[in-house]
Amino acid sequence: MNQHSTLKKPKTMTEPRTARGKRTRDKILQAAASEFGSKGFHETGITDITKTAGVALGTFYTYYKSKEIVFRALVSHMGELTREWISTRIAGAPDRLSAERMGIAAFIEFAREHKDLYRIVMEAQFVANDSYVEYYSIFAESYTRNLADAAKKGEIRSGHDEERAWALIGMSVFLGLKYGVWDDTRDPSEIADAVSDLLENGLGIK
Amino acid sequence: MNQHSTLKKPKTMTEPRTARGKRTRDKILQAAASEFGSKGFHETGITDITKTAGVALGTFYTYYKSKEIVFRALVSHMGELTREWISTRIAGAPDRLSAERMGIAAFIEFAREHKDLYRIVMEAQFVANDSYVEYYSIFAESYTRNLADAAKKGEIRSGHDEERAWALIGMSVFLGLKYGVWDDTRDPSEIADAVSDLLENGLGIK
DNA sequence: TTTAAAGTTGAATGTTGATTCATGTTTCAT
DNA sequence: ATGAAACATGAATCAACATTCAACTTTAAA
Structure with missing residues (x-):
């Protein structure tokens, strides 16, 4: 199963396809830099990042598969x-x-x-x-x-x-x-x- | 309340008062060094330490007030x-x-x-x-x-x-x-x- | 030998926080 | 203008641990 990638899966988490998307991903990356930088990896929650970025929690996972991956x-x-x-x-x-x-x-x-x-x-x-x-x-x-x-x-x-x-x-x-x-x-x-x-x-x- | 230390409190977590106690605290410290050293602080659980030390979970807290303190x-x-x-x-x-x-x-x-x-x-x-x-x-x-x-x-x-x-x-x-x-x-x-x-x-x- | 203090035990508690997902909204190529 | 693909949302899930504690055992001083 899942032999060929003709499936609708979460896709391979590629680039944003939209101007808005790029902007959002960028806000998240900036926010992550700021949060990780000041509190460190383990003290930083995904919610800290999304709050700082001004997006909803779930949005994070539209652009990054995991906390470690943004890092x-x-x-x-x-x-x-x-x-x-x-x-x-x-x-x-x-x-x-x-x-x-x-x-x-x-x-x-x-x-x-x-x-x-x-x-x-x-x-x-x-x-x-x-x-x-x-x-x-x-x-x-x-x-x-x-x-x-x-x-x-x-x-x-x-x-x-x-x-x-x-x-x-x-x-x-x-x-x-x-x-x-x-x-x-x-x-x-x-x-x-x-x-x-x-x-x-x-x-x-x- | 708790003005004077005539109370039975957990005391100020002093030195072990017994040969057995010293041995145990030492086993825990050794185990902690080994676990923290190989897996790092956050990947190491207190149970990893006590398992390696060969003591029960609770024993850890007889000698160290917290994970950070052993560290x-x-x-x-x-x-x-x-x-x-x-x-x-x-x-x-x-x-x-x-x-x-x-x-x-x-x-x-x-x-x-x-x-x-x-x-x-x-x-x-x-x-x-x-x-x-x-x-x-x-x-x-x-x-x-x-x-x-x-x-x-x-x-x-x-x-x-x-x-x-x-x-x-x-x-x-x-x-x-x-x-x-x-x-x-x-x-x-x-x-x-x-x-x-x-x-x-x-x-x-x- | 006795017994109070010291030490040991591990099940139970409680919190935290990463990740998922079903639903709703926006974008943009046609 | 329109609908399919992208994007956004946040409540709900789920597992991982740190820490506590009441009951039990061992030590050693008298």
Whole structure:
């Protein structure tokens, strides 16, 4: 049974087919971002989302098969947002070391401006781990490539690109957490300066 | 009402008063660590814990007022474990840079040997954020102090101790996640070597 | 040995919240 | 203008648990 999809089933939950539909789905996604971001996945009820979106409870299920699925949609949506945020902000960097400094500042600013989104990504580790792994793996791959390229250009010493990429990502994530989310009294570029000195010269004397 | 504590109330939930009691509370804590560690906070039921511990459901509440409270107990218990693990492993370091290398390796090994515990700490961010903040803040404080001391001894360039501490912690945490939890095919000391070169000399040429 | 305190038990309670669905409304291609 | 497909609605369903509690057993101090 259900061999061929000529049946009226709930269909494969495709795109909205109407302007109104798109608008509604969007309101729901926005609301979900806001609710998940402020209260977290488990504290957020579907009714919280629909109330914020201004639609009825059942409408949620017209667009998303489950609570977890909106969450996943959000995470990948935010992967794009983050990448865009960072890349536009380091676009003008003259070399890799400047790019690192700008990247760190951008990360902290992102965390600060989007505390909610930042939280969603982190919580993905426990709600949709594969999305989380993907999120950072994509980052790490492109980071690794950038380091390799910079080494080829002679801007940095070469080697250990992947390990360095993960180390640098971890750095940024934690700096974003500490100086973006937990404590936003500091100037992000100050932090970036402090840390980029470490990246340029290491901890060693001279 | 309940002005003075001469009443028989459930008392203030103090220590077990009996050898048997201590044993039981311990079995419960162990079981909780194992269950929370493998399934996470929300997927774990109190019955999972008591089943694993080999006690009746109600017994749980003799020792812990709520699910969240065992979780918190676990997090702070593990703060101690982690600190001990790291500090015994960097104890013999001749200087700060070696200590950093050993610390990174130790962190990765810790993550690998205690994947469960590692997960609990991270999940604390969403279950008991204040415990999480405390966990890393304690780390950061002692790290900051160590860096300052090392600078005083002339082992590293001085300055930006706090920012550096958070950056280094983030590094370790992510390396632990990547090369400890997600991918344990690599040799931790190899990773540590790769990254400690970065710490010693930075990315810069020369 | 006695017995009050400590510990153990698991059925019962009560709430919460995700998901379903039958019915009503709106859209838009014709 | 019209009707079939899309969309919207929210009351009802249903299962999952956290927590409580009254009855029972074990411990250990005197």
